[in-house]
Amino acid sequence: MTIRQIRNALLLGTVCLTYSVTGFAPPTSRCCVVASYGRSLATLNAETTADATDVSTIQTDPKEAVKLFGRLAEKYIMLDASAGMCCYSGCTDCEFREPGGGYRMADQSSSRPKWIPVYDHRAFQSGKEHTSKWSSEIFTDGPAVSKEQFVSRVINMQFVPPLGGPYLAASAAAMEDEAAAASLFDILAGEKEKLTKHRMGKQMKELANGEEGLTWTHFSAAMGAK
Template sequence: MMRKLVLLMAAALIGDGDAFTPILKQGYGSRKMSSTLLAETSQAAAAVSPKEAVKIFGRLAEKYIMLDSSAGMCCYSACADCEFRLPGGGYRMADQSAARPKWIPSYETRQANGKEHSTKWSTKIFTEGPAVSMEEFVEKIQQIEYVPPLGGPYVGASSAAFDNDQALQSFFEILSNGKEKLTRHRMSQRLKELADGEEGLTWAAFSKAFDL
């Protein structure tokens, strides 16, 4: 009788052990799956989405831009050696306007033909000096009012809050080339470079900087 009882108990223990085996394996699999998901999430977070990028563009873009880089010095008289004429011989328009924000001008302030324009980025970001850190850059742009711009996916003003700081931090890196501080002068230069020498950065050029 005792021997039979021992055998029954042993069988029960073996059965329980087998029952627990899949659970242990399942636990290991769950841990492995969690690690994979975390890795995939981190990889996805490394890319800036078009909607997050347009939230930056809609804060910095403007409806008005002064295209006359001569600051009023050009007389528009078709001078043969005029440095302000286009390669084809024509002229750029002195300025241009749009119904919705369309350009991030590369200049800080420009005066021409009795007009003066100070850009939003130069007056809103560099309020306390000629240079900002990444943290200051992020904070300043977040404080700028967002207006749905021309170009990019539509994001309404009610949805303009950033999901996180990643897009802003990436834009800082693009402008500063990895330096700890971004100067007003450096930002002007980089915007001009990103615009391929044009006076303002449109959505097409802006999104290209993010590889969108």
């Protein structure tokens, strides 16, 4: 049974119980109250359905989505600090091997931007450290930005053709339409008026299914870019 059906059943039960106690048909005033409840419930259901539709039907032109991804994605990402202790010699029962046979990596590099790191800054005891592009170029003067600031700063970030999505040369990646950047803000900020650096990293990790970097596959799915 859906939430709507349960809510309607409870309302009907309340009305029936009232009728059984009085033993008489409800007076006009009571009918008006019940009718008012019915209208309110219908309105609430309509608003709830509309809200759910708005969230689940975000659609973005793939080319506009890749313009965003190419601004936020990077060629380098830091992963698991402990993996850097592996000797990569194929030892039996190595604790740094993945179930599928591969190695857990401390970091990775790509020839073209591939990941949007979910962290703002990461440092290993080995001395390696990395500050993500989005954290340094979007949050330039504090830990939070408004929607207007977010959109403006993302649009002005440098675009580099990424791995994934339709190929676009840098010369064709100007963002004249702000709609895609605005949609990304809504996805990350939810109902908040401002987006914090912490929340952006947390939300991207959720979109990446717990991985340390958001790839085109997950990014395009979140943006509805098909």
